[in-house]
Amino acid sequence: MATHELLLDPTGAAEGAQESTLSPRPVTLSGLTIGLLDNTKPNATLLLEEIGTLLTGRHGAAETRLYTKDYFGTPAKSELIAQIADECDVVVTAVGDCGSCSAATVADGILLERAGVPTVSITSDSFLMSGRAMAHVQGFAGFDFHAVRHPMASLSAQEVHERALEALPNVLRILGVED
Structure with missing residues (x-):
């Protein structure tokens, strides 16, 4: 007989975690500022910059702004979430390539969605x-995110570029923008 276990949020951020409505999606990225939230894992910056270049070059985004969080294994601090929400129209956060950093990357996305981005x-x-477990713990079980092929940390610049190209359709889909 199956038993149910209570999931506890290891980040301590479950308080007020009941909002599960996505922020309004842009129709286009033209003229928008794209936030890139780096979790400090190897190749996160490169993956985000590659995606940012694709979004500005192919989809008319005005600019990208790179932010770096303090530690990959916990969600970004509330001050950083507020700054990003104030300065950016949409955000891409990456890269979860271990258990705790994947959960924290999803938590970052949910925090930014709840901040209106x-x-x-x-x-x-x-x-x-x-990532799915964190979305569930945060009360946002349907939170959609993208998973690149593992591993990320050991890839060459060319391989990271290829992962960015593969990710682009899903990045656009999640943002609600036509390719």
Whole structure:
């Protein structure tokens, strides 16, 4: 007989975590500022910059702004979330390529959505379940995020570029923008 276990949020951020409505999606990225939230994992900056370049070059985004959080294994601090929400129209956050960083990357996306900013969180496919578990704990079980092929940390610049190209359709889909 199956038993149910209570999931506890290891980040301590479950308080007020009942809002599960996505922020309004843009019709286009033209003229928008794209926030790129780096979780400090190897190749996160490169993946985000590649995606940012694709969004500005192919989809008319005005600019990208790179932000770096303090630690990959916990959600971004509320001050950083507020700054990003104030300065950006949409956000891409990456890269979850371990259990705790995948959960934290998804938590970052949910925090930004709740701050009113459409966000795409990117994990690696090996840690998809950690991201889904965090979305569930945060009261946002349907939170959609993208999972790139694992691994990310050991890739060359060309391989990271290829992962960015593969991710682009899902980034656009999650943001609600036509490709």
